[in-house]
Structures are given as C-alpha cells and as structure tokens.
Amino acid sequence: MRKIMLLFSLIISISTATAQMKIGDSLPDFQLKNNKEATINLTSFKGKTVLIDFWASWCAPCRLANKKLAPLYNQYKNDNFEIVGISLDTDKTKWMNAIQKDKLAYEQLIDAKGFDAKSALLFGVEALPNSYLFDASGKLVAINPTEQEIIMKIKK
Amino acid sequence: MKNINLKFIGIACLFLITSIKSYSQISKAEIIATGLTCSMCSNAINKQLKATVGVDSVSTDLNTNTFTVYFKKESKIMPRVLKEGVEKAGFFIGSLVITVPTENLKIEGDKTISLNGSTFVLLNEELKNSNGETKLKVYDKGYVTQKEHKKLLKTFSKTASYPLDNEDDYHIKTVI
Numbered sequence: 001m002r003k004i005m006l007l008f009s010l011i012i013s014i015s016t017a018t019a020q021m022k023i024g025d026s027l028p029d030f031q032l033k034n035n036k037e038a039t040i041n042l043t044s045f046k047g048k049t050v051l052i053d054f055w056a057s058w059c060a061p062c063r064l065a066n067k068k069l070a071p072l073y074n075q076y077k078n079d080n081f082e083i084v085g086i087s088l089d090t091d092k093t094k095w096m097n098a099i100q101k102d103k104l105a106y107e108q109l110i111d112a113k114g115f116d117a118k119s120a121l122l123f124g125v126e127a128l129p130n131s132y133l134f135d136a137s138g139k140l141v142a143i144n145p146t147e148q149e150i151i152m153k154i155k156k
Numbered sequence: 157m158k159n160i161n162l163k164f165i166g167i168a169c170l171f172l173i174t175s176i177k178s179y180s181q182i183s184k185a186e187i188i189a190t191g192l193t194c195s196m197c198s199n200a201i202n203k204q205l206k207a208t209v210g211v212d213s214v215s216t217d218l219n220t221n222t223f224t225v226y227f228k229k230e231s232k233i234m235p236r237v238l239k240e241g242v243e244k245a246g247f248f249i250g251s252l253v254i255t256v257p258t259e260n261l262k263i264e265g266d267k268t269i270s271l272n273g274s275t276f277v278l279l280n281e282e283l284k285n286s287n288g289e290t291k292l293k294v295y296d297k298g299y300v301t302q303k304e305h306k307k308l309l310k311t312f313s314k315t316a317s318y319p320l321d322n323e324d325d326y327h328i329k330t331v332i
Contacts, residue, residue, distance in 0.1 A: 128197040
C-alpha cells in the first residue's frame with residue numbers, strides 16, 4: 001500500500017515538475033513578492049489584458065526587450081492593459097537597479113531561483129526573455145507575442 | 157546477525173575507499189559557452205550538463221558567464237563529453253578549464269600525460285610541482301572559439317599532434 005502511495009506521489013511530482021502553460025490555460029493562482037515587498041497573486045490581474053514577462057537583469061536580450069516594453073506599457077496602461085515582470089534574478093540589488101535603469105513602471109515580481117524558480121517551472125520557461133499574453137477572461141492567448149499582437153489584443 | 161551486517165558494511169566501506177583511490181579523474185570543469193544567443197539565458201546547457209552521466213552538479217556564475225561542472229568521484233568524464241553536451245544544447249565551447257588532482261598527472265616522455273585512455277599534451281613549460289589540484293585549459297578545436305583556433309594553428313605549428321584534431325588527444329596549458 002505504502003509503495004503504491006509512493007509511486008503515486010512520484011508520478012504527481014513528475015507531472016507537476018514538467019507542467020507547462022498551453023494556449024487556453026488560465027492565469028495560474030500563484031503568489032510572488034513585488035519590489036515593494038507586497039505579495040501579489042497573478043489571478044488579481046484577471047479582467048485585464050495582461051502580459052507576464054520573464055526576465056533577469058543579467059539577460060542582455062531581456063534588457064533590450066525592456067526598452068520596448070516600458071513605452072508600450074506607458075502608452076496602453078489606461079486601456080485595461082497590464083504588464084507583470086517576473087525576474088529570475090538571484091541578486092535582488094541587481095534586480096532593483098535594473099528596474100530603475102530601464103524605467104519599468106509596471107508590476108515587478110521576483111522569483112529568485114533562476115531557471116529552478118517555481119514560476120519558471122510552472123510556465124515552462126526554458127529561455128529568457130519569455131512572455132505570456134493572457135486576455136481579459138484570464139486565458140492564455142499567445143506565447144512570446146510580438147508588439148503588434150499585444151496591441152491587437154488590447155484594442156480588441 | 158548484527159556481526160554479519162557490520163562485516164558487510166566494513167567490506168563495503170573498504171571497497172568504496174579503494175575504488176575511489178584507484179580511479180584517476182577530473183574533479184571540476186569550468187565552461188564558457190558561446191553561440192548566437194546569450195548562453196546564460198537558456199536553460200538548455202544547464203539541463204544537458206546535469207543530465208550527463210558522471211556529473212554531480214552544475215552551477216552558473218552570471219558575472220563571468222561560466223558554467224562550473226562538478227563530477228562524481230568515480231566519474232571518468234573527459235572533455236569530449238562536455239563538448240558534445242554543449243553542442244547538443246545548440247552552443248559552442250568558448251573556453252574550457254579542467255581541474256585535476258595533481259597526483260593524477262604523471263608526465264611521460266615527450267610532455268604527455270595519460271588519463272583514462274586519453275592523452276594530454278602539455279603546450280607550455282613543465283607542470284608546477286604543486287600539491288593539491290592543477291588547472292588545465294584545453295586548446296583544441298571545439299574548446300576555443302573558431303577565431304582563436306585559427307591563430308593557435310600558427311602558434312602551435314611545432315607541435316605535430318596539434319593540427320590532427322584527434323578527439324581523444326587534448327592539448328593543454330596549466331592555468332595559475
């Protein structure tokens with residue numbers, strides 16, 4: 001009996017470890033701390049078009065993408081649009097400095113464990129940058145969308 | 157019954173100790189990967205190295221863009237396996253430095269060292285007579301950037317085995 005239980009828990013742990021977001025999946029019920037030490041749940045953004053953006057301060061292509069995301073957010077923040085940055089930085093100071101330097105005004109969360117971070121495993125993040133676009137009903141509509149795709153979803 | 161158990165444990169311990177001693181091995185490897193995209197931004201190299209038989213753990217240094225691979229005690233991994241792993245992940249090795257217990261480095265004539273069936277050819281002066289561990293940088297094709305390799309072909313033109321690219325021969329220099 002115990003063996004069966006063990007086997008079951010093993011199967012469950014393996015299946016959750018390889019879990020990965022698919023188009024049509026819902027915004028996960030997941031909490032992280034933001035740069036103001038507040039705990040934020042991803043489900044709280046339901047009702048808005050929301051872009052979840054995985055990045056890190058040491059990731060040069062991410063920093064380049066930030067230069068486009070910052071003005072995109074400022075332009076559409078009043079159109080029921082939100083960006084949530086999830087950093088995989090292990091060094092919080094470097095993360096804070098990067099937010100300031102890139103002038104990121106949108107929500108900033110941190111999961112300080114690199115690619116082993118729970119959120120990275122939950123979404124199936126294999127390379128940075130990596131972004132996930134959810135529509136207002138909280139359904140995943142695009143992975144790594146282009147700027148045009150994001151704008152189209154906001155205006156829909 | 158207890159006695160038998162104790163004996164068994166004793167024998168197992170003895171076996172373990174002797175088996176560790178009898179294997180010569182590389183203890184650590186520091187890899188800098190290159191490619192079209194940022195190597196640290198992908199989890200692929202990390203995953204590939206971790207899944208390699210004989211690898212104990214992999215750590216990353218984001219300041220130096222270095223993957224440090226630690227091997228299991230009984231591992232007989234040679235640089236070739238690491239190179240294949242990095243290339244499987246879609247990248248190339250830009251620099252590889254291995255750490256070897258100095259006692260495993262016994263120079264035979266002609267500046268060569270045999271280790272686990274591979275031959276290491278020393279490109280610089282004699283090995284330092286240091287105790288503990290020696291760091292060695294590999295200079296062969298596929299272990300340095302292509303550009304560097306082109307230059308090195310000229311630099312090491314006097315070493316007959318260098319341009320042969322024999323995959324079980326490694327050309328090395330000690331790193332301080």
